[in-house]
Amino acid sequence: MLKLENISMTVNGNNGENREILRGINLEFVPGKLYAITGPNGGGKTSIAKIIMGIYQHVSGHIFLNGEEISGLNITERARRGIVYAFQHPPRFKGLTVGNLVRIANPDIDNLILRSTLRNVGLCPEDYLDRDVGPGLSGGEIKRVEVAQVLARDALITIFDEPEAGVDLWTIQKLIGIIAEKYLSNPDSIGIVITHNENMLHICDEIILIDEGSVKAIGNAEEIWPLIRDDMECKMKEQCRGEVVYEL
């Protein structure tokens, strides 16, 4: 089980003043469930993911993995304990091939499984195995390579940060199917998806709505979706000075 206890985080704002971007986050993630974290842009979703992975270190509160406090562990140590994070904006690597990057994620991966993992995210192994994860790949292709890596790692806790962003509709549907198959009712793993995609939200067991650095609600899709819809409508009205320009 992964437990976040009273997590808060403050950053320096543009005006030089401290700004609290997460406030007293308490969450529990148990194996066998697929979680969604959703909410408006800038609400703190990616910050939570990066805190779990250890990318953001200067936070208050505690993180426990299967009873062990991991708050003081660095990224590598957390990765080796079974946490993996698929970046929203993955970096590129000149000279590193797609095949070798996936093999870094899982050095023991069988060639057949490597190839099927690439195929699952819409990358033909014949075309992509030896290609650089460099400027020659489009943004969508880079995202698919990113998802392939974390799937190949087969970790205890897998966090996907907006896997649908920049990916074509056909691949999104395929990704939803793969994530559902791999993480729903799998007693050995926890899947966490940061997403704005309605179809993705509907396959998740539990949805965590984050806004303005706090947990606003936790529930299933039927419970949370009306809140999201109301919240979006409210925000649109605020942004357009009361003029409704978009009907959900």
Next chain:
Amino acid sequence: MNFKDLDMQLLDTISDLKGIPKQGAINIRRDGQAIVQKSSPNIEVKSKTDKPGLTVIVKAGTKDEIVHVPVILTQAGYKDRVYNSFIIGENADVTIIAGCGIHNDSHGDSSHEGIHEITVKKGARIKYVEKHYGQGEGAGKRIFTPSTLINVESEASAEMEMVQIKGVDDTVRSTVAHIHEQASLKIIERLLTHGNQKAESAIEISIEGKGGSGQILSRSVAKDDSVQIFKASLLGKTECIGHVECDSIIMGNARIKSAPELVAENADAVLTHEAAIGKIAGEQLIKLMSLGLTEKEAIDTILDSFLN
């Protein structure tokens, strides 16, 4: 000829030789002497009579053969100069594995000056691989000053891969190329410097024949207090295509100067260049660490991939 372990280790590093090949043409030069020299039915290898070095003549039409011409320096403070000529016959297709490894445990400098002239005749293809490597605990430097003149005749093509692996204190490399009608040349340079090493490379490609193409791809890593200077010049005299790409990773207190130059003397010459120098991006390190690598393993992976 008896080879010492040191000889074989150097040969393996610079030319992947695990032993002396039973077939094919070869010349191994150790401390100024050709200790193995063998021709094949299609490739003649012979020592020059007027100066140190050798001439390699590939018969027209020869296909898929490899010539090994490595040089190793193991004597303390040895200074070697060699003149090599390669003549690749029409429509031949061969690979030349050159390279030099210096082991210097002394306080005197060891140096290798290789002066090469390569002629690729009409319709021929050549791949030329040259790796430089230095090792040894002595305070004496390991110095390389290779200069290469390559002439790629009409409809011929050449690929030159020039790699400085590590342990080379000073390098001044000069490469001059002439490309003729419908001919092509691709030069790939990989360079690693560390400590107080200095490396300078100047490549000049002159595209003189209509439809010719030239390409320079350079990747380098400069660590510690090392210094690199890279000059790449493309001259398009006629309708042609040329491209220069220089990418460098800079670390520590290293300094890199990258100076691509394009000169077009014809309105139909299409010449382009890209140059970038930067440190390893933090997000690259974080990505690899999130896959279980330590920071050092992540840096090594990024550098190895970049240079390979």
